[in-house]
Amino acid sequence: MNIAIAQSGGPTCAINASLLGVYRQAYKDIRVDAIFGSINGIEGMINDNLINLKSVLKSNIDMELLRQTPSTVLGSCRYKLPDYNEDATTYEKIAAVFEKHMIDVFIYIGGNDSMDTVVKLSGYFAKTGKPYKVLGVPKTIDNDLPITDHTPGFGSAAKYVCTTVQEIIRDSSVYSIDSVTVIEIMGRHAGWLTASTCILHTIGQEAPHLIYLPEAGVTVSQILEDVKRERAKHQAVIIAVSEGIDVSELAESAGVTTAGVDAFGHKFQNGVGKVLERIIAQEFGCKVRSIELNVMQRCSSHICSKTDIDEAEEIGAAGLEAALAGNTGKMMYFKRISNMPYLVRIEMTDAKDCANIEKKFPQEWINGAKNNVTDDAVAYFMPLIQGDVKLITKNGLPLHFDRSGFGVFNS
Amino acid sequence: MNIAIAQSGGPTCAINASLLGVYRQAYKDIRVDAIFGSINGIEGMINDNLINLKSVLKSNIDMELLRQTPSTVLGSCRYKLPDYNEDATTYEKIAAVFEKHMIDVFIYIGGNDSMDTVVKLSGYFAKTGKPYKVLGVPKTIDNDLPITDHTPGFGSAAKYVCTTVQEIIRDSSVYSIDSVTVIEIMGRHAGWLTASTCILHTIGQEAPHLIYLPEAGVTVSQILEDVKRERAKHQAVIIAVSEGIDVSELAESAGVTTAGVDAFGHKFQNGVGKVLERIIAQEFGCKVRSIELNVMQRCSSHICSKTDIDEAEEIGAAGLEAALAGNTGKMMYFKRISNMPYLVRIEMTDAKDCANIEKKFPQEWINGAKNNVTDDAVAYFMPLIQGDVKLITKNGLPLHFDRSGFGVFNS
Numbered sequence: 058m059n060i061a062i063a064q065s066g067g068p069t070c071a072i073n074a075s076l077l078g079v080y081r082q083a084y085k086d087i088r089v090d091a092i093f094g095s096i097n098g099i100e101g102m103i104n105d106n107l108i109n110l111k112s113v114l115k116s117n118i119d120m121e122l123l124r125q126t127p128s129t130v131l132g133s134c135r136y137k138l139p140d141y142n143e144d145a146t147t148y149e150k151i152a153a154v155f156e157k158h159m160i161d162v163f164i165y166i167g168g169n170d171s172m173d174t175v176v177k178l179s180g181y182f183a184k185t186g187k188p189y190k191v192l193g194v195p196k197t198i199d200n201d202l203p204i205t206d207h208t209p210g211f212g213s214a215a216k217y218v219c220t221t222v223q224e225i226i227r228d229s230s231v232y233s234i235d236s237v238t239v240i241e242i243m244g245r246h247a248g249w250l251t252a253s254t255c256i257l258h259t260i261g262q263e264a265p266h267l268i269y270l271p272e273a274g275v276t277v278s279q280i281l282e283d284v285k286r287e288r289a290k291h292q293a294v295i296i297a298v299s300e301g302i303d304v305s306e307l308a309e310s311a312g313v314t315t316a317g318v319d320a321f322g323h324k325f326q327n328g329v330g331k332v333l334e335r336i337i338a339q340e341f342g343c344k345v346r347s348i349e350l351n352v353m354q355r356c357s358s359h360i361c362s363k364t365d366i367d368e369a370e371e372i373g374a375a376g377l378e379a380a381l382a383g384n385t386g387k388m389m390y391f392k393r394i395s396n397m398p399y400l401v402r403i404e405m406t407d408a409k410d411c412a413n414i415e416k417k418f419p420q421e422w423i424n425g426a427k428n429n430v431t432d433d434a435v436a437y438f439m440p441l442i443q444g445d446v447k448l449i450t451k452n453g454l455p456l457h458f459d460r461s462g463f464g465v466f467n468s
Numbered sequence: 469m470n471i472a473i474a475q476s477g478g479p480t481c482a483i484n485a486s487l488l489g490v491y492r493q494a495y496k497d498i499r500v501d502a503i504f505g506s507i508n509g510i511e512g513m514i515n516d517n518l519i520n521l522k523s524v525l526k527s528n529i530d531m532e533l534l535r536q537t538p539s540t541v542l543g544s545c546r547y548k549l550p551d552y553n554e555d556a557t558t559y560e561k562i563a564a565v566f567e568k569h570m571i572d573v574f575i576y577i578g579g580n581d582s583m584d585t586v587v588k589l590s591g592y593f594a595k596t597g598k599p600y601k602v603l604g605v606p607k608t609i610d611n612d613l614p615i616t617d618h619t620p621g622f623g624s625a626a627k628y629v630c631t632t633v634q635e636i637i638r639d640s641s642v643y644s645i646d647s648v649t650v651i652e653i654m655g656r657h658a659g660w661l662t663a664s665t666c667i668l669h670t671i672g673q674e675a676p677h678l679i680y681l682p683e684a685g686v687t688v689s690q691i692l693e694d695v696k697r698e699r700a701k702h703q704a705v706i707i708a709v710s711e712g713i714d715v716s717e718l719a720e721s722a723g724v725t726t727a728g729v730d731a732f733g734h735k736f737q738n739g740v741g742k743v744l745e746r747i748i749a750q751e752f753g754c755k756v757r758s759i760e761l762n763v764m765q766r767c768s769s770h771i772c773s774k775t776d777i778d779e780a781e782e783i784g785a786a787g788l789e790a791a792l793a794g795n796t797g798k799m800m801y802f803k804r805i806s807n808m809p810y811l812v813r814i815e816m817t818d819a820k821d822c823a824n825i826e827k828k829f830p831q832e833w834i835n836g837a838k839n840n841v842t843d844d845a846v847a848y849f850m851p852l853i854q855g856d857v858k859l860i861t862k863n864g865l866p867l868h869f870d871r872s873g874f875g876v877f878n879s
């Protein structure tokens with residue numbers, strides 16, 4: 058039989074390791090013949106845009122390079138399937154591609170939007186009596202998928218964020234003037250990645266002095282009180298804040314607006330970093346700057362977590378095994394057995410229990426003052442960033458997998 | 469005799485390695501007794517704010533941690549000495565501190581502004597018949613100091629920039645839509661750091677497809693022609709652009725303004741990244757985004773260049789030796805002997821030949837189309853980013869030197 062793999066959603070450092078996990082497992086399995094990669098997520102299955110992965114992943118070096126390459130080598134999409142009860146046209150196109158290439162198993166690596174695709178496609182196949190199996194493998198730097206203890210990609214993002222925030226702490230404290238530095242960290246509506254900076258407190262850093270999460274519901278007056286107190290203790294105050302915090306509420310309460318006009322007359326919304334910068338500068342009149350870590354949070358594979366990359370590969374392999382065993386409409390997930398020693402088991406759940414659902418940072422891990430997290434959170438995060446991947450380099454730089462052989466990309 | 473060391477200017481990943489170089493050399497030298505660190509650059513010498521470095525740098529672990537810690541552990545300043553012929557008050561205060569602590573040698577680690585301090589202070593001591601020696605050790609991520617082949621701190625910044633730009637290239641090419649990504653890179657008025665991204669072309673990357681430097685003097689019509697041509701070849705076009713490019717000229721020529729108004733009614737100037745983003749979006753109507761690498765360019769010691777860190781330590785040690793040999797008013801510099809094998813010699817020049825002077829990227833290393841650099845530039849940059857420093861870590865993160873023992877800082 059043949060299988061197909063696709064990647065979807067935003068880039069992570071681990072999504073190619075999961076692809077490799079599926080690929081390696083498929084290559085080893087006597088039941089599997091061709092291994093197809095679907096270009097740009099489910100779009101490749103709709104448009105019959107597939108490549109033969111065995112023709113591009115030929116050597117162990119190829120596989121090692123794939124493992125250490127960030128972002129999706131197969132390309133990604135944000136495509137959402139329609140309801141098949143209303144419009145089955147797209148599904149019929151996909152089914153035709155399955156049939157044409159004799160594909161029996163489709164593995165979809167992605168976040169909660171992608172699990173929606175797993176639910177719908179497996180549902181359609183079940184309803185129409187097709188034997189095809191569709192199985193989801195999780196990934197997202199946001200760590201906001203339910204059921205699973207954590208998501209592949211998150212550990213590497215957290216390792217980058219912690220490492221970089223520590224360096225910014227140093228950068229912020231060189232001059233003999235009072236300052237506040239606000240670091241805005243990704244995570245859509247959940248504070249996981251921002252909260253992970255608590256690991257710095259275990260290696261002798263007092264900073265970040267304040268950690269603000271969307272789940273904490275902090276108010277402007279609390280923030281100003283916090284900053285006042287920290288300014289009395291530290292010349293350079295560091296704040297880690299999640300992009301997911303509701304800015305409009307804060308801004309309104311502080312009497313500032315979030316709407317700016319850029320140099321070209323276009324309106325834009327300031328993020329929470331800029332808004333906090335303004336609120337704090339307005340109150341204290343000291344030097345305040347805000348820093349966004351930008352896309353580097355999701356693609357800095359040069360400092361990825363070995364734990365994350367290894368697990369991403371393992372859960373990919375487990376996903377293929379589960380699909381070959383006849384499962385469909387499922388998502389693989391991590392169940393944590395213990396923090397120390399750190400042990401996880403890979404299990405399986407219905408994809409519908411994860412599709413379109415966001416897992417928030419737990420209330421019980423937020424401290425009473427709503428400006429930090431508890432030791433339980435530290436114990437949760439710590440294992441996820443451990444270990445370094447030994448990277449293959451050339452001319453002093455990490456080498457990435459060369460996907461020009463795919464032929465289907467134009468860059 | 470006693471010696472004092474200070475650090476000045478913007479943070480780099482290598483400035484503490486130079487401090488260590490001076491310290492280790494002084495510790496080993498039988499002529500040297502106390503080794504003082506001056507807090508916040510020359511300000512510490514003015515205000516008698518010194519620490520005994522032997523009391524805080526006690527073990528080999530302390531020294532290793534110092535080597536791998538970014539930014540200035542002694543703090544920094546932007547203080548510029550007045551002309552001593554007009555106002556000698558500050559100089560008299562400094563001389564009193566030299567006398568009080570029996571300091572004979574002062575090593576100042578900094579950029580071209582700091583060399584101004586070396587020139588003035590050594591000049592004042594010569595004029596007033598004081599025996600004190602003042603010697604400069606270069607550093608700056610901008611690589612814009614004259615005489616020296618390159619500056620400590622630059623190689624690590626270049627390694628970070630190249631590594632991160634490669635990751636952003638991957639991040640930029642995941643969706644099946646046409647896009648242009650503009651990456652704005654530091655360097656004040658010189659294009660060195662931006663130009664260093666040419667190393668990516670040696671490891672199989674076609675991107676950055678366009679490299680724009682302030683020294684090239686490119687026009688809007690050329691940029692638009694370049695982008696049009698690259699868009700025909702690549703779905704995701706990547707541009708590396710130096711912050712030092714004169715934005716107002718570009719903006720005026722393209723009929724856009726650089727002045728924005730933030731959400732709080734405050735005017736701001738857009739940088740070259742945002743301006744190019746706008747000019748390109750206006751012309752082509754495709755997805756365009758600009759990314760600033762921000763302070764991470766100067767403090768990402770987790771990916772520092774071993775060549776850079778080793779050299780920074782060596783030039784610090786050489787600076788102390790030169791001062792002990794009786795030299796004053798001088799700056800140490802690197803003279804490159806050959807590219808391959810890469811060999812440099814440390815020599816000495818008058819600090820006045822470097823003070824307040826910026827070294828631009830050479831015209832002869834810019835290609836005819838003004839959108840890339842030549843192979844000579846590649847050969848120049850390549851050795852500077854080589855090698856990785858084996859970092860001491862704890863809980864999965866690089867450990868930084870704990871300067872709380874300094875007592876003089878409040879953070």
